[in-house]
Amino acid sequence: MIPAQFDYVAPTSVADAVAALSEAGEDAKVLAGGQSLIPVLRLRLSYPSVLVDLRRVSELRGVREDGNELVIGAMTRHADVITDPLVRQYAALVAEAAGTVADPAVRHRGTFGGALAHADPAGDLAAVALALDAQLVAEGPGGRRSIAAADFFVDYLQTALSPDEVLVEVRLPKLEGQWGVHYEKFNRTAQAWAIVGVAAAVRQENGSIVDARVGLTNMSSTPVRASAVEAALRGTSADGRSIAAAAEHAAEGTNAPSDLAGASDYREHLARILTRRAVSAAAGV
Amino acid sequence: MTEELDAGMLATEIAEHPDALSAPYGGGELGRGRRRKEDAKLVTGQTNWTDNITLPGLLHMAVLRSPMAHARIVSVDVSAALEMPGVIAAYSGADLAAEDGALPCAWPVTPDMVHPDHKPLAVDEVRHVGDGVAVVIARDRYTAADALEAISVEYDQLPAVVDMEAALAEGSPLVHSDKGTNKCFTWPFAAGDDYEATRAKADVVVTRRFRQQRVLPTAMEPRGVVVAPIAAADEYTVYSATQIPHILRVMLALVTGIGEHKIRVIAPDVGGGFGSKLNVYAEEVLALVVARKLGRPIKWTESRSEGYQATIHGRDQIQDIEVSATKDGKLLGLKVELLADMGAYLQLVTPGVPILGAFMFPSIYKMDSYTFSCTGVFTTKTPTDAYRGAGRPEATYAIERIMDELAAELGMDPLELRRRNWIKHEEFPFDSICGLTYDSGNYEAATAKAEQMFDMTALRREQAERRERKDPIQLGIGISTFTEMCGLAPSRVLGSLSYGAGGWEAAQIRMLPTGKVEVVSGATPHGQGHHTSWSQIVADALGVPFEDVEVITGDTDSSPKGMDTYGSRSLVVGGVAIHKATGKVIEKARRIAAHLLEAAEGDVEFHGGTFSVKGSPEAKLSIQEIALATFAAHNLPDGMEPTLDSDYVYDPENFSFPHGTHLCAVEIDTETGFTKIRKYVCVDDIGKIINPVIVEGQVHGGLAQGIAQALYEEAIYDAEGNLTTGTMVDYLIPSAADLPHFDTGRTETPATSNPLGVKGVGEAGTIASTPAVVNAVVDALRPFGINDIDMPASPERVWRLLHPGGQRREASGTVAYGGVSTSTTSGGAA
Numbered sequence A: 001m002i003p004a005q006f007d008y009v010a011p012t013s014v015a016d017a018v019a020a021l022s023e024a025g026e027d028a029k030v031l032a033g034g035q036s037l038i039p040v041l042r043l044r045l046s047y048p049s050v051l052v053d054l055r056r057v058s059e060l061r062g063v064r065e066d067g068n069e070l071v072i073g074a075m076t077r078h079a080d081v082i083t084d085p086l087v088r089q090y091a092a093l094v095a096e097a098a099g100t101v102a103d104p105a106v107r108h109r110g111t112f113g114g115a116l117a118h119a120d121p122a123g124d125l126a127a128v129a130l131a132l133d134a135q136l137v138a139e140g141p142g143g144r145r146s147i148a149a150a151d152f153f154v155d156y157l158q159t160a161l162s163p164d165e166v167l168v169e170v171r172l173p174k175l176e177g178q179w180g181v182h183y184e185k186f187n188r189t190a191q192a193w194a195i196v197g198v199a200a201a202v203r204q205e206n207g208s209i210v211d212a213r214v215g216l217t218n219m220s221s222t223p224v225r226a227s228a229v230e231a232a233l234r235g236t237s238a239d240g241r242s243i244a245a246a247a248e249h250a251a252e253g254t255n256a257p258s259d260l261a262g263a264s265d266y267r268e269h270l271a272r273i274l275t276r277r278a279v280s281a282a283a284g285v
Numbered sequence B: 001m002t003e004e005l006d007a008g009m010l011a012t013e014i015a016e017h018p019d020a021l022s023a024p025y026g027g028g029e030l031g032r033g034r035r036r037k038e039d040a041k042l043v044t045g046q047t048n049w050t051d052n053i054t055l056p057g058l059l060h061m062a063v064l065r066s067p068m069a070h071a072r073i074v075s076v077d078v079s080a081a082l083e084m085p086g087v088i089a090a091y092s093g094a095d096l097a098a099e100d101g102a103l104p105c106a107w108p109v110t111p112d113m114v115h116p117d118h119k120p121l122a123v124d125e126v127r128h129v130g131d132g133v134a135v136v137i138a139r140d141r142y143t144a145a146d147a148l149e150a151i152s153v154e155y156d157q158l159p160a161v162v163d164m165e166a167a168l169a170e171g172s173p174l175v176h177s178d179k180g181t182n183k184c185f186t187w188p189f190a191a192g193d194d195y196e197a198t199r200a201k202a203d204v205v206v207t208r209r210f211r212q213q214r215v216l217p218t219a220m221e222p223r224g225v226v227v228a229p230i231a232a233a234d235e236y237t238v239y240s241a242t243q244i245p246h247i248l249r250v251m252l253a254l255v256t257g258i259g260e261h262k263i264r265v266i267a268p269d270v271g272g273g274f275g276s277k278l279n280v281y282a283e284e285v286l287a288l289v290v291a292r293k294l295g296r297p298i299k300w301t302e303s304r305s306e307g308y309q310a311t312i313h314g315r316d317q318i319q320d321i322e323v324s325a326t327k328d329g330k331l332l333g334l335k336v337e338l339l340a341d342m343g344a345y346l347q348l349v350t351p352g353v354p355i356l357g358a359f360m361f362p363s364i365y366k367m368d369s370y371t372f373s374c375t376g377v378f379t380t381k382t383p384t385d386a387y388r389g390a391g392r393p394e395a396t397y398a399i400e401r402i403m404d405e406l407a408a409e410l411g412m413d414p415l416e417l418r419r420r421n422w423i424k425h426e427e428f429p430f431d432s433i434c435g436l437t438y439d440s441g442n443y444e445a446a447t448a449k450a451e452q453m454f455d456m457t458a459l460r461r462e463q464a465e466r467r468e469r470k471d472p473i474q475l476g477i478g479i480s481t482f483t484e485m486c487g488l489a490p491s492r493v494l495g496s497l498s499y500g501a502g503g504w505e506a507a508q509i510r511m512l513p514t515g516k517v518e519v520v521s522g523a524t525p526h527g528q529g530h531h532t533s534w535s536q537i538v539a540d541a542l543g544v545p546f547e548d549v550e551v552i553t554g555d556t557d558s559s560p561k562g563m564d565t566y567g568s569r570s571l572v573v574g575g576v577a578i579h580k581a582t583g584k585v586i587e588k589a590r591r592i593a594a595h596l597l598e599a600a601e602g603d604v605e606f607h608g609g610t611f612s613v614k615g616s617p618e619a620k621l622s623i624q625e626i627a628l629a630t631f632a633a634h635n636l637p638d639g640m641e642p643t644l645d646s647d648y649v650y651d652p653e654n655f656s657f658p659h660g661t662h663l664c665a666v667e668i669d670t671e672t673g674f675t676k677i678r679k680y681v682c683v684d685d686i687g688k689i690i691n692p693v694i695v696e697g698q699v700h701g702g703l704a705q706g707i708a709q710a711l712y713e714e715a716i717y718d719a720e721g722n723l724t725t726g727t728m729v730d731y732l733i734p735s736a737a738d739l740p741h742f743d744t745g746r747t748e749t750p751a752t753s754n755p756l757g758v759k760g761v762g763e764a765g766t767i768a769s770t771p772a773v774v775n776a777v778v779d780a781l782r783p784f785g786i787n788d789i790d791m792p793a794s795p796e797r798v799w800r801l802l803h804p805g806g807q808r809r810e811a812s813g814t815v816a817y818g819g820v821s822t823s824t825t826s827g828g829a830a
């Protein structure tokens, strides 16, 4: 398909990008890697008046440490996230999940920030950001603000960003200590979106699980935390039976969609199975 | 770039398939793994796809399509579109109705077949989502797309007709109200003893209802067309991404009334078709009609989502099949009743597809009685037509699935059941119950080899162990022994089936003065590698270097005669035509050689490109020298025409019958329902091989496509007739990452009905693999009391069968083939 006409600007700083957005008003759209936005335009599901392309804004790219936080620039491409040594050290779950996104072509264009700003509940990274208690930093005409992941994902394809805000970076508390992580994605073909995905991080001490974070992909109109599973895991011993028992709570509080990829009862079942597998893998049992 | 595959690749190839690169035979070219002549161009982007073509003054066409499955068109207003800058013209169906004719169907399968009018643009009524309503012509493609949104169409919605059985029921809304019925035709066929009498003698009767889901052909290159007019002469060059430039030329002339001699059709590089480009499409006619009206070149290229609505779909049949047998597993009779979804209209061979399959249900088996009937049904969906295998995959699926069900019923090894019923090697040539003469075959050899490559014993043992310990991962083993009728087709047979054309193929050999050779072929490639294979055939026969042969295809000016490429016919018909044409060149060259060497013709021998005189080896002339002498024409036999060129039009006397044995092992995760192919072995017998690397490519692609039908692909319409799998997000196509390693092998039983001994390989993988995979899935699930699954066997489908009402079924029994007793004779879960 052919997109409708739009204007195009490619500023070189966040400030200019924000200025371009506030000038154009509601109809402007940020263009990052284009892997979600371009299909939307081609199918004529959206008619932006202007695209503000962030590819020249170099300050938005890259990974750095800031005290006990890991900071990933919004325009860092999936491929760079996956291979980044800091990400591997302090947020291996992000690298693992990003490695399951689509195919190499998409991973070399799509960005970490774009994936979160797009807020597709079937996307793999939102559940991870939620599970890891990420802070998302946005810049608008009024300056910068930090939004907790739990508040960022508002509804299907909707975030707390206002139209004149640019997502600048994502701050992740470093996972230090005895953490094990695993992302378990269930899809039918290697390139396909998750039917259900489970992001798990568990910390063990003396054979017991002392802390657990579990995020679910595609189990609601936003990514969700499997809080009941987390609660059930905390304090149990890290063995197969306890984990299986905790995983039985995985679908609680979810609102799984029914679509061509799977009916909601099937998704609920998958959430339980995949949570068991994800937590077991993260805990090394 | 045309040297043979490098040593490393060859070594791997040989290690994996000891006989894949069997010693070349004939003149040394046949059977060699030549690198494809086509590939350097393809991999360096120097191809000439239809969409790459640009011409001075080119205008772009966009088609406004119906968003509704069925509606009366109240009004179409294009005036706002016409006002947009850059828009040159816009037409509704009514505007073009006098010029755009009707799209052809060349296969009226019965005299009383209902054949509705099919306008390139709908005039009064739209009958499927994607039916064309209006066109816009603009200076660029962007403007054309924008202008579509400015056209306003008022529709009066009519009921959709989605389900075939409901469509045939009394009182159903009609797709074509003027026809009074949704039934297109019923085509009956019976052979051998009376079926009911045969059934009465049977110990066991097994029935099943299988569904061939609708699939969306997804060629790598989308469809496209460019029409360049010479207005003053009323002449047109039509570039189209088509498999059939020759047939298209005839049909465009008939549809538009433009003289056939005024239309030149060029199929430039074409990127795949699988049947979807074996058609005469609305856009081809519209581009031609509009180019004629405006006197300007016109281009149209489909988008993917547009193609999913406007390019033909494949399969879509409901198959009721019943097999009667003795308790020792001897087949007595077979009964097949099909419903075939035509979609809203008949495209080029829509009704003929299931009829092609009619002859293939009995497959490789002997039986006393066969009865078949097929009813074609209209629905408000995109028309179906030929899709890789066309009728034969459907038939093979049904017979191979029910053979496994019969084996389970009898508690017999499914391979043993097949062995007891197949035509034995020593019985060839064999007249099948349908009256086809299978010229050659060796099912025993192919099966023995496949079993050995598969290591059946070890896999059956592992299966038993997994069943025993109730492992969440269960193993299933599936078998498909198949044959197909290829090399379409003897013209007389096509005539007897009411098809509108013949099945011959044309070839021409031109000897150039410098000894190089031009080969003109009517078989038009769209990815298969014809230019390489044809060069090998000619180099082998004439003894000229492979590099000295140039193949010309795909342009009705330079390759004026042909029947094009489909139905695994190119080598078996077109390749044989070339071979025969080389024979004519050699015979004439021999006369000239005898004349020049002053020898008797009978004493001149031809070997390795050289004519020599028996007994005096120094008296010799190369074929290149003869070519030059013929060009000079100074000293030819009296009265001889000074040319070595030759033509041959070959009409085959019989079909060819490739066969093979495919074995598949799957692992099913019973917790999620996910199926993973653990091992896939195929042994195909396609007769003599021209190029083993091309064969390997055809087999791999075919397997991928057949496996895709078994596990992934499904076009879904909702109750309102919307295609809900309208983009590649929802229509799942597997990639290399999802497919297993293929263990391919071959046996070689040459066809006896053609001089090259070849049988065709374009469709084998697709035909055989679908039932092999589904048989494996059902085999894994059988201990749970499950004896059928609809395709594609998606994880959710498997899981639902394993968890009826949310409760997990328990497995019982660990018997290899039967699992639990399968006393049921109906489909679905026991």
Ligand SMILES: Cc1cc2nc3c(=O)[nH]c(=O)nc-3n(C[C@H](O)[C@H](O)[C@H](O)COP(=O)(O)OP(=O)(O)OC[C@H]3O[C@@H](n4cnc5c(N)ncnc54)[C@H](O)[C@@H]3O)c2cc1C
Residues within 6 Å of the ligand: A029, A030, A031, A032, A033, A034, A035, A036, A037, A038, A054, A074, A075, A100, A101, A102, A103, A106, A109, A110, A111, A112, A113, A114, A115, A116, A117, A118, A122, A123, A124, A125, A161, A165, A166, A167, A168, A191, A192, A193, A194
């Ligand atoms: C074939 C295919 C398969 C895919 N499969 C998966 C998958 O399995 N899992 C998965 O997680 N993803 C998948 N994706 C999506 C991929 O991860 C995308 O890259 C991602 O969703 C969007 O990132 P992008 O950089 O391409 O953003 P874009 O497409 O450029 O933008 C997406 C949206 O976010 C907004 N946006 C982007 N960046 C910013 C910013 N910095 N500030 C404010 N707004 C912003 C845009 O305005 C737009 O609305 C797939 C994509 C394709 C094409």
